[in-house]
Structures are given as structure tokens and as C-alpha cells.
Amino acid sequence: METPQERLLRYLDDAHAAEVGIEDMLRGAIARVNNVQAKTAFQQHLAVTQNQAQRLEQRLLSLGGKTSGGKGILNTIMGKVSEVLNAGHDEFDKTTQDIIKGYSTEHLEIGMYTSLKAYAEQLGDTETVALAVRAIAEEQEAADALLPLISETAKAAILGASTPA
Numbered sequence: 001m002e003t004p005q006e007r008l009l010r011y012l013d014d015a016h017a018a019e020v021g022i023e024d025m026l027r028g029a030i031a032r033v034n035n036v037q038a039k040t041a042f043q044q045h046l047a048v049t050q051n052q053a054q055r056l057e058q059r060l061l062s063l064g065g066k067t068s069g070g071k072g073i074l075n076t077i078m079g080k081v082s083e084v085l086n087a088g089h090d091e092f093d094k095t096t097q098d099i100i101k102g103y104s105t106e107h108l109e110i111g112m113y114t115s116l117k118a119y120a121e122q123l124g125d126t127e128t129v130a131l132a133v134r135a136i137a138e139e140q141e142a143a144d145a146l147l148p149l150i151s152e153t154a155k156a157a158i159l160g161a162s163t164p165a
């Protein structure tokens, strides 16, 4: 059975795997979306996500762990979501669906970091708590930026027009 500390390392590794997977998802979305604001929001969050992955790796290393390169549960969930959402009919649908996917992912991450924060609090690991608190705020900011874009791109579809990328 894993020790409480080993469990923490596993959670940090899972979070790292999630961020690395999300980097790929964001790159795909940046290439696909036909809305300038969505592209910008995804580009900004890609930089944040890369930074988050680095912070998680540094935390793992300083606790004597390392990244495993595993897939992580969040990526498995998002893979299933993508299978459904990538059935978009045209570029308008695909753009809206990429934003919905991004918005959903941010909330999965908020849940993941909320869990990490609570567990680290139980261990008295204030550095990991601080890492989680910062990440929650960053994911919330990204989600807040994406939410109004869902309505905007959904409307663009009915008009048959969209902000050129």
C-alpha cells in the first residue's frame, strides 16, 4: 500500500500528465478555431499550462519524485469527451465544440486541483497547497474567458459568418 507521501507524488504526477495532455489539446484547438478571441484565449492558456506543468514537475522533484510520463485519469476522460465532440459538422460547430471542450477541461482541472489542495492540507504541505491554489485561480480565469465565447461562436454559426481567424 502506498504511503500518504507516495499518494501525494501520484497526485502531482497525475496533474502533470493532465497539463501535458492539455497542452496538446490546446495546440489542436489553436489550429482549428475560426474565432480570433478563442484563438487568443487558447494561446494565452497554453503558456499558462506549460508553466503549470513545469511547476508540478519542480514540486515532484523537490519531494523526491519524478514524472512518470503516464496518461493520467483526466486525459482519459477528455479523450472520451473529444471522441464525441469531434463529430462537429463544420468549422462553426468545431470552433464552438473546441471552446466547450476547453471550458469543460478547465472545470475538470479545478476539481483536480481542489482535491490536491485538500489532500496537501491534510499532509501540512503548504507549498503544494499554494501550487494548487494558484492553479485553481488560473483555470478559473481561463474558464471565465471562454464562457462568453461559447455563445458568440454559437451565434456565428446561425449567421453563417464568423470572426476571421
Ligand SMILES: [Fe+2]
Residues within 6 Å of the ligand: 019, 022, 049, 052, 109, 139
Ligand atoms: Fe491547467
